[in-house]
Amino acid sequence: MRRPNACPGDGGVGANVAGDEDGRADAADGVPEAVGVPEGGDAAAADGVPDSGGVPEAGDVPDTGGSADEAGAPEAAEARRARIRRRTRRVLYGALILLCTGALLIAGTGYWAYQHYTGRVQRIPHVxxxxxxxxxxxxxxxxxxxxxxxxxxxxxxxxxxxxxxxxxxxxxxxxxxxxxxxxxxxxxxxxxxxxxxxxxxxxxxxxxxxxxxxxxxxxxxxxxxxxxxxxxxxxxxxxxxxxxxxxxxxxxxxxxxxxxxxxxxxxxxxxxxxxxxxxxxxxxxxxxxxxxxxxxxxxxxxxxxxxxxxxxxxxxxxxxxxxxxxxxxxxxxxxxxxxxxxxxxxxxxxxxxxxxxxxxxxxxxxxxxxxxxxxxxxxxxxxxxxxxxxxxxxxxxxxxxxxxxxxxxxxxxxxxxxxxxxxxx
Structure with a gap:
């Protein structure tokens, strides 16, 4: 994921960048998108099981632990990753905001001291x-x-x-x-x-x-x-x-x-x-x-x-x-x-x-x-x-x-x- 700009300003831009990258992250993790899974018997072919041209016998179908769990696992994993990404972005943005605020405070304090002390020096006229x-x-x-x-x-x-x-x-x-x-x-x-x-x-x-x-x-x-x-x-x-x-x-x-x-x-x-x-x-x-x-x-x-x-x-x-x-x-x-x-x-x-x-x-x-x-x-x-x-x-x-x-x-x-x-x- 690309680093956001220091001192982020427009949250919409950051969200778009993060959204574009979510899809790439999913692909890299090997998790198929829901729209890419064939319906019915074609699911087996998509998973690498040869299509016999008909309905497979019970002994030929792998046991996945139940059709409801099998359908919900990809969505749950993706939701968890999305939450992790959101938390990471919030932490990173917070850290950048603190860093920028600290830099502004230091600069402001330095400028105040610069102005304060040089302005206090006693001047002698007509020297x-x-x-x-x-x-x-x-x-x-x-x-x-x-x-x-x-x-x-x-x-x-x-x-x-x-x-x-x-x-x-x-x-x-x-x-x-x-x-x-x-x-x-x-x-x-x-x-x-x-x-x-x-x-x-x-x-x-x-x-x-x-x-x-x-x-x-x-x-x-x-x-x-x-x-x-x-x-x-x-x-x-x-x-x-x-x-x-x-x-x-x-x-x-x-x-x-x-x-x-x-x-x-x-x-x-x-x-x-x-x-x-x-x-x-x-x-x-x-x-x-x-x-x-x-x-x-x-x-x-x-x-x-x-x-x-x-x-x-x-x-x-x-x-x-x-x-x-x-x-x-x-x-x-x-x-x-x-x-x-x-x-x-x-x-x-x-x-x-x-x-x-x-x-x-x-x-x-x-x-x-x-x-x-x-x-x-x-x-x-x-x-x-x-x-x-x-x-x-x-x-x-x-x-x-x-x-x-x-x-x-x-x-x-x-x-x-x-x-x-x-x-x-």
């Missing part, structure tokens, strides 16, 4: 610089690729400044500095992600203020001045901005159940309860992780080691979310999405539709597909009584060109870079 001279504007991103500026803000406040629970503005002059700045490049093929940390102490030209540390740009002029500074420094177009403060950082860490981070050497722990970070694996809650990433004294590489700690934390969180059972566990996923959407703010140019497209395009990327690195550095110095990081102009120029041209895969494969290793101090 992009205006009145920038044409000569200072970077070229547009290559088609299909995007570059985000990810900023971690030290708000000097116990009140959240990012996310839906923000109780204070994301920025006001002198109140916040950008302690973490990462360019996140998403290539057009959506197979990888490249995270480049810009040291907070990088000595750069801040428009309208002259040479200063990079993190001063956010303190002086908020997101627009920081974006303008980074775009002039790198000649890379910033397509979107994402901001999280330390309050959100703690909540996000706790939302994923803490993170597991391996420290490769014993170092002093100056934040929090003090003491040391011993070499080996550590399970960190929100407070521990915050102490870990904010530390910048006593590290062998200074500010560069600090950026690697931040990258190490980000990699640990992504590993937990993407491959730790969170995605496949509805309760864990809901809790994590609730927390992520409650603590992160993005620019108001990143619409719900664009955010959903981004999530869909990057759905197959895992933490192992991400490359974390520092911008090339030439050395360190003390300028105006400040410890600063001097960027390598030549090495940086090549890196930014690869980002602009969306050729980061080739660049990473052919250049020696300060990338994040397996273990970090």
């Amino acid at each position: 992009f610089p205006t009145d920038v001279p044409a000569a200072a504007l970077p070229p547009p991103s290559r088609s299909g690729s995007q570059t985000f500026l990810l900023v971690g803000v030290d708000s000097r406040s116990d009140l959240p400044t990012t996310g839906k629970d923000a109780k204070a503005p994301e920025w006001k002059p002198g109140a916040q500095r950008s302690d973490t700045m990462m360019l996140v490049h998403l290539p057009a093929d959506h197979k990888h992600a490249y995270v480049v940390s810009l040291p907070r102490d990088s000595w750069v030209n801040v428009p309208g203020h002259g040479m200063a540390k990079l993190n001063a740009a956010f303190s002086w002029g908020g997101p627009p001045l920081l974006i303008d500074t980074v775009q002039r420094l790198t000649r890379v177009k910033i397509d979107h901005l994402a901001v999280i403060d330390w309050s959100g950082f703690r909540k996000l860490t706790d939302a994923v159940g803490g993170v597991d981070i391996t420290v490769d050497r014993t170092v002093t722990r100056r934040n929090g309860p003090g003491g040391v970070w011993t070499a080996g694996p550590h399970h960190m809650d929100g407070d521990d992780a915050l102490d870990y990433v904010r530390e910048r004294y006593g590290l062998p590489g200074g500010d560069l080691d600090r950026t690697h700690r931040q990258q190490n934390f980000l990699r640990a969180v992504l590993s937990k979310v993407l491959s730790g059972g969170t995605v496949t566990n509805p309760l864990k996923l809901k809790r994590t999405l609730d927390q992520v959407t409650s603590v992160v703010s993005v620019d108001d140019r990143l619409s719900d539709g664009a955010l959903r497209d981004l999530v869909w395009d990057m759905r197959s990327v895992r933490s192992s597909d991400m490359v974390f690195m520092n911008a090339p550095v030439a050395g360190f110095d003390t300028i105006q009584k400040q410890s600063v990081v001097l960027l390598d102009d030549t090495g940086s120029a090549q890196l930014w060109e690869a980002v602009r041209n969306d050729t980061m895969a080739d660049f990473v494969a052919t250049h020696s870079l300060d990338t994040l290793g397996t273990h970090v101090s």
Whole structure:
């Protein structure tokens, strides 16, 4: 019997198909139809008994157990088979209907979650610089690729400044500095992600203020001045901005159940309860992780080691979310999405539709597909009584060109870079 179509619609069509097949099934079973049985003495000939030309003697007629039973047996067998076929069709149709209903429910639930969570992300208005001279504007991103500026803000406040629970503005002059700045490049093929940390102490030209540390740009002029500074420094177009403060950082860490981070050497722990970070694996809650990433004294590489700690934390969180059972566990996923959407703010140019497209395009990327690195550095110095990081102009120029041209895969494969290793101090 042929399989009915999935999600059957017209019962009449299914009935006709089944009816056509009933006759074939009977023939295959060797059961003669009633209309094909000759009457009277011809029945014997039909059953293979030679016709003697007259009425056979009693001894020549096979004993079938009675003429009434013999006449009713084919009809009863056919009725039983018909009932079995009807029950089979009902079970099969029921199973197909349940399957289709389940698929629709899953699709509907997925669409609801898609709409619900992307619609909850807090938007920051007016983050992009205006009145920038044409000569200072970077070229547009290559088609299909995007570059985000990810900023971690030290708000000097116990009140959240990012996310839906923000109780204070994301920025006001002198109140916040950008302690973490990462360019996140998403290539057009959506197979990888490249995270480049810009040291907070990088000595750069801040428009309208002259040479200063990079993190001063956010303190002086908020997101627009920081974006303008980074775009002039790198000649890379910033397509979107994402901001999280330390309050959100703690909540996000706790939302994923803490993170597991391996420290490769014993170092002093100056934040929090003090003491040391011993070499080996550590399970960190929100407070521990915050102490870990904010530390910048006593590290062998200074500010560069600090950026690697931040990258190490980000990699640990992504590993937990993407491959730790969170995605496949509805309760864990809901809790994590609730927390992520409650603590992160993005620019108001990143619409719900664009955010959903981004999530869909990057759905197959895992933490192992991400490359974390520092911008090339030439050395360190003390300028105006400040410890600063001097960027390598030549090495940086090549890196930014690869980002602009969306050729980061080739660049990473052919250049020696300060990338994040397996273990970090």
